[in-house]
Amino acid sequence: MSKLLTLVFCLMSIAVCARAQDITGLEKIGPVVSFTKGANAVTLNCADGSQVQLTMLAPDLIRVRASFTKPVSTRDHSWAIARDNWDTPRWTLTESPETISITTEEVECVIHRSPLLISFRDAHTHEVINADERPMMYDAKGTLTGMMFDPAAGMFVAAAKKLGFDEHFYGLGEKAARLDKRRGSFVNWNSDTPGYTEGKDPIYQTIPFYLGLERGAAYGIFFDNSYRSYFNFGRSSQERAWFGAEGGEMNYYFFYGPTIKKILSRYAELTGHMPLPPLWALGNQQSRWGYYPDTMVERVVSEYRQRDLPLDVVHLDIDYMNGYRVFTWNPQRFPRPKEMNEQLIKQGVKVITIVDPGVKYQPHSAVAEQAANSRNPELGPKEKSYYVFDQGLEKNYFQHRKDGKLFIPKVWPGDSVFVDYTLPEARKWWGDLHRAYLDNGVAGIWNDMNEPSDFVDQTGKNQSDVISYDEGEKSSHAKNRNVFALLMARATYEGLARLRPDRRPYVITRAAYAGIQRYSTMWTGDTNSTWDSLALNIPMFTTLGLSGEPFVGSDVGGFMGRGDGELLVRSYQVSFLAPFCRNHKNIDSYDQEPWRFGKYYEDIIRKYLKLRYRLLPFLYTTLEEAHRTGVPLFRPLVLNYQNDANTYNLDDEFMIGNDLLVAPVLRPDVTRRLVYLPEGKWYDYWTNKEYKGGSVVSVDAPLETVPMFVRGGSILPLGPEMNYVGEKVSEPSFVVYPDDRGEAATSLYEDDGLSPEYTNGVYRRTALHFSGKQKQIQISVSAPQGTFKPQPRTASFIISTALSPGRVLLDGQTVPRAADGGKGWSKNDGALIIRILDDGRAHKIEIE
Ligand code: MIG
Numbered sequence: 001m002s003k004l005l006t007l008v009f010c011l012m013s014i015a016v017c018a019r020a021q022d023i024t025g026l027e028k029i030g031p032v033v034s035f036t037k038g039a040n041a042v043t044l045n046c047a048d049g050s051q052v053q054l055t056m057l058a059p060d061l062i063r064v065r066a067s068f069t070k071p072v073s074t075r076d077h078s079w080a081i082a083r084d085n086w087d088t089p090r091w092t093l094t095e096s097p098e099t100i101s102i103t104t105e106e107v108e109c110v111i112h113r114s115p116l117l118i119s120f121r122d123a124h125t126h127e128v129i130n131a132d133e134r135p136m137m138y139d140a141k142g143t144l145t146g147m148m149f150d151p152a153a154g155m156f157v158a159a160a161k162k163l164g165f166d167e168h169f170y171g172l173g174e175k176a177a178r179l180d181k182r183r184g185s186f187v188n189w190n191s192d193t194p195g196y197t198e199g200k201d202p203i204y205q206t207i208p209f210y211l212g213l214e215r216g217a218a219y220g221i222f223f224d225n226s227y228r229s230y231f232n233f234g235r236s237s238q239e240r241a242w243f244g245a246e247g248g249e250m251n252y253y254f255f256y257g258p259t260i261k262k263i264l265s266r267y268a269e270l271t272g273h274m275p276l277p278p279l280w281a282l283g284n285q286q287s288r289w290g291y292y293p294d295t296m297v298e299r300v301v302s303e304y305r306q307r308d309l310p311l312d313v314v315h316l317d318i319d320y321m322n323g324y325r326v327f328t329w330n331p332q333r334f335p336r337p338k339e340m341n342e343q344l345i346k347q348g349v350k351v352i353t354i355v356d357p358g359v360k361y362q363p364h365s366a367v368a369e370q371a372a373n374s375r376n377p378e379l380g381p382k383e384k385s386y387y388v389f390d391q392g393l394e395k396n397y398f399q400h401r402k403d404g405k406l407f408i409p410k411v412w413p414g415d416s417v418f419v420d421y422t423l424p425e426a427r428k429w430w431g432d433l434h435r436a437y438l439d440n441g442v443a444g445i446w447n448d449m450n451e452p453s454d455f456v457d458q459t460g461k462n463q464s465d466v467i468s469y470d471e472g473e474k475s476s477h478a479k480n481r482n483v484f485a486l487l488m489a490r491a492t493y494e495g496l497a498r499l500r501p502d503r504r505p506y507v508i509t510r511a512a513y514a515g516i517q518r519y520s521t522m523w524t525g526d527t528n529s530t531w532d533s534l535a536l537n538i539p540m541f542t543t544l545g546l547s548g549e550p551f552v553g554s555d556v557g558g559f560m561g562r563g564d565g566e567l568l569v570r571s572y573q574v575s576f577l578a579p580f581c582r583n584h585k586n587i588d589s590y591d592q593e594p595w596r597f598g599k600y601y602e603d604i605i606r607k608y609l610k611l612r613y614r615l616l617p618f619l620y621t622t623l624e625e626a627h628r629t630g631v632p633l634f635r636p637l638v639l640n641y642q643n644d645a646n647t648y649n650l651d652d653e654f655m656i657g658n659d660l661l662v663a664p665v666l667r668p669d670v671t672r673r674l675v676y677l678p679e680g681k682w683y684d685y686w687t688n689k690e691y692k693g694g695s696v697v698s699v700d701a702p703l704e705t706v707p708m709f710v711r712g713g714s715i716l717p718l719g720p721e722m723n724y725v726g727e728k729v730s731e732p733s734f735v736v737y738p739d740d741r742g743e744a745a746t747s748l749y750e751d752d753g754l755s756p757e758y759t760n761g762v763y764r765r766t767a768l769h770f771s772g773k774q775k776q777i778q779i780s781v782s783a784p785q786g787t788f789k790p791q792p793r794t795a796s797f798i799i800s801t802a803l804s805p806g807r808v809l810l811d812g813q814t815v816p817r818a819a820d821g822g823k824g825w826s827k828n829d830g831a832l833i834i835r836i837l838d839d840g841r842a843h844k845i846e847i848e
């Protein structure tokens with residue numbers, strides 16, 4: 001009998017899964033019967049009472065909103081959207097009996113009336129970029145209701161697009177999957193998934209934004225719907241790519257490139273730009289679940305300093321708190337947090353504390369107080385009353401269930417409560433609570449467990465009847481789960497900015513929804529100390545970058561399980577160029593700080609950490625580009641070489657900005673690997689050996705060496721070797737890598753690295769151009785833009801050449817040969833070095 005039942009259940013669940021993939025039974029939106037034209041929008045009225053609204057936001061950005069069997073709602077709100085005041089682009093409307101066409105300067109949107117099918121075409125070539133495979137759909141008959149998280153929360157809505165034979169898909173934020181998402185199928189439902197491996201889905205974040213690329217032309221779709229959503233890029237059906245959600249509106253933004261970079265800029269405009277974090281956030285970071293007491297933290301830092309290993313940040317995991325109570329300090333383990341932090345800051349190290357959403361449920365009662373007093377007097381005052389719980393309860397900021405009862409999940413403190421971050425006052429209160437950290441010298445905040453994770457049940461079922469305020473809509477968990485972390489990060493960011501207006505906030509989050517980049521950076525959660533997990537770093541970082549999240553990183557060495565020296569070194573060879581470079585480890589695993597596997601490995605790790613600091617000017621310049629344009633620094637090759645099909649599915653190489661290509665080793669015992677170099681000239685970073693791109697080359701990759709190539713045509717700005725940001729004056733050296741025509745260029749971005757003043761023009765951008773034709777070399781340095789003034793310093797230019805110059809001129813004046821390290825020119829290791837005073841003016845250097 002029980003066997004039979006099991007069989008029945010198995011068959012049922014297979015049927016449910018199969019149905020989850022099948023949208024063909026859904027009701028289609030009715031044909032267009034009439035339409036109205038507004039200043040920036042067209043509203044289509046359908047035979048079934050449905051309405052579709054197309055809004056022209058920019059020449060390359062059109063929003064599609066559909067409401068099934070009823071008019072489009074007047075409430076139009078999304079936590080993801082940063083901008084709603086668009087200047088209406090020029091557009092025209094034409095009709096035929098079959099179609100209505102809307103044309104902007106870049107996109108032609110053709111609406112077929114019956115059946116209602118929308119296609120987007122290039123306004124110039126009229127080529128179809130993206131077209132509906134069938135009309136937009138809704139689940140009128142409840143076909144998919146059985147598989148829905150909360151059938152009461154809404155109705156399944158979906159849109160299906162024709163799938164190109166050679167169409168590639170990118171984006172969707174944090175997915176444990178390959179770079180090209182073609183033929184994949186994904187779900188978005190923020191989930192705590194420790195030890196995830198490739199294919200695990202969903203994991204922590206929801207970024208319902210993807211890019212399609214075919215014949216070199218890209219478009220983007222942002223399906224701004226926070227319900228559990230589905231994206232299917234031709235998994236088990238070659239005809240269509242579709243997306244849908246278990247409630248809410250069919251509401252998507254269509255972006256046209258044709259370049260991916262242009263789409264990412266537009267996406268950043270729509271959902272917000274990443275503000276610059278403090279420069280030290282690019283420094284090396286060390287963490288471990290279990291750094292306590294304070295003397296242990298000090299010991300870790302002094303190990304770093306004694307071993308001459310660079311370090312900017314150390315993280316305190318949940319053990320710093322008093323009984324896992326957020327916004328408290330453990331009086332035994334960290335009795336004097338302020339003094340500890342002051343000591344560490346003197347050594348150039350900042351502390352980041354973890355903050356979880358779970359607030360210990362601790363009713364304040366006389367009886368409890370008495371009990372605590374008599375039985376555990378040593379536990380201190382927090383046992384009697386906990387101000388965070390008291391205040392939140394009094395102000396009614398905690399989440400409730402539908403029946404009005406407080407929602408009490410179980411997390412680290414045991415019984416806990418969560419804040420309803422959709423309440424503006426609650427966000428303000430939460431933000432202000434961070435005084436407990438800032439007043440004690442903490443420099444940044446790490447948000448964990450914000451899916452939100454609940455030990456009672458990780459699927460969210462235990463939370464399904466939780467109601468959020470949601471601007472008075474009092475909406476369901478089904479709608480609000482995926483934006484919980486976004487709003488918590490927002491409360492945190494805004495709190496830090498308010499409490500310390502002269503400092504840039506630095507927040508790290510695990511879960512997210514689109515728009516998170518406005519408030520927080522991220523890391524990829526609980527990975528494994530395995531080679532497979534390491535290999536996933538690359539497609540995950542690059543995919544996050546293509547999804548609006550530029551500041552990414554993963555626990556270096558992996559979080560769970562046992563690694564070894566080789567894995568740790570190879571892991572640093574990926575992460576030393578990731579924006580977030582932090583070694584972190586689970587509480588019950590072996591130690592994995594850089595020195596734990598012996599000197600041989602430690603020496604190699606030191607080499608890469610030192611190199612990271614030398615590359616800081618380059619990394620920071622590229623980070624600023626990500627802030628300003630939305631184009632990430634950690635890039636898949638396809639982002640820079642969109643017309644090169646060899647890059648479409650490249651998962652084991654990446655680029656930093658436009659100029660540095662890295663091909664790490666992602667398997668044990670490997671000392672050589674194949675590297676694809678795109679068209680152009682390339683230089684081996686280590687040997688300066690030149691390569692002609694457009695082919696695969698085989699290169700040496702012993703454990704000491706990560707294959708790294710510099711693009712011919714670039715100039716890499718380097719800084720001094722340092723053990724923490726600010727240790728030395730950042731004197732730039734510009735290393736020149738000419739292209740085939742002997743040209744190279746770059747620009748260097750600098751600012752104070754700490755304050756928000758860069759948003760008021762207090763930065764310095766210096767453009768450099770190099771040309772070297774027939775022994776005639778010229779370097780021009782532009783007059784810098786911006787008002788930032790670095791400390792007095794020199795700047796060096798490094799040109800690889802066997803020749804000794806006849807003469808070197810600076811602005812027409814002869815430059816002398818330098819005496820030891822001073823200003824002037826010198827020769828070293830096949831390189832010509834010219835060192836000048838950096839006086840913030842334009843200069844021309846000529847070499848004959
Ligand atoms: O249930 O705070 O991903 O980085 O060390 C585990 C303890 C909770 C999960 C985080 C991890 C962190 C750990 N946390």
